[in-house]
Amino acid sequence: MPQPPCAPTAVRRVACIGAGVIGGGWAAHFLARGYDVTAWDPAPDAAGKLRRLVAAAWPALEQLGLAEGASPDRLTVAASLEEAVADAQFVQESAPEKLELKRGLLARLAAAAPAGAVIASSTSGYPMTDMQTEAADPGRLVVGHPFNPPYLIPLVEVVGGEKTDPAAVEWASRFYEAAGKSVITMDRELPGFIANRLQEALWREALHMVAGGEATVRDIDASITEGPGLRWAFMGPCLTFALAGGEGGMAHMLDHFGPSLKSPWTRLEAPELDEALRTAMVEGCDEAADGRTIAQLAAERDQGVIDVLRATGRLPRPRSDEAGGTE
């Protein structure tokens, strides 16, 4: 792989390709951290939608603290993909989760972006090995998997594919850290990476319970927000379960509960996502929303995440180049 155009801490210009929920959220994050952002999205109404998304996110970002010079005015919406990435020092792809589309798009991005510039995909599950097949220079393609909304949830999972240069994975991890993210760098591809693999197990069980009429959407959500979710905001599932073993810690927890966990671990297959289950989930969510719109729920979520970050002492650090990084 040719050298990236600059050091990870010296990046000033980022391109966001695909500007929906996640691409727009990434744009808001990078703008708040003081980067110049150029976005491109083929949808006819994409520019207006993106600016509305950034405007809706900005109050939350102001609460967290903006980087010096950060402004929504530093967002440019390009007329073409090629124009969007022509000058980019880093590219974040957030197009729809369709493998063929990602393959072609990543190849186009690799052809158009400056030599060596790292290109990250927001994919929530495809291995980079499967997505980098059409690119002329796959070495600079990595997965940078964010969490919704990327402007508030710190975690990014970074992993390369078989043809990715390890230097690109390293560069991307350092860049995201400089941009204020909390990074897990994976040394191998796993289906769903780490967090989605865990979330998918939870989600599979939730859908089973709704499909079987065993629990309502409201009950399922309350079972997490009033229960384990409170612990998970600051202590992960392994350490919280180590505490379930009392003074004996994880060893006693496994000896005590392990045998009885074998059945729940192996009982269920993937649920059939048929029309009835889809309807039950949609109606259950409408009921649980209690008349709140998506925009109201998003604002509530944003405030909740900020409160948790603040309460647990995890407000974002300043950008590392602000602390003296150089080109």
Ligand SMILES: NC(=O)C1=CN([C@@H]2O[C@H](COP(=O)(O)OP(=O)(O)OC[C@H]3O[C@@H](n4cnc5c(N)ncnc54)[C@H](O)[C@@H]3O)[C@@H](O)[C@H]2O)C=CC1
């Ligand atoms: N929604 C979520 O919670 C999360 C999604 N992701 C990943 O982020 C990516 C984007 O997902 P969302 O933002 O949720 O989808 P979305 O549907 O909200 O946005 C996708 C955007 O891509 C645009 N688009 C369509 N064709 C395109 C093309 N050829 N090139 C560039 N842009 C194109 C669409 O116009 C749309 O604005 C997916 O890979 C998804 O797996 C990752 C983490 C969380």
Ligand SMILES: C[N+](C)(C)CC(=O)CC(=O)[O-]
């Ligand atoms: C729903 N999702 C699988 C796209 C979610 C993610 O990938 C991460 C998240 O935001 O939880």
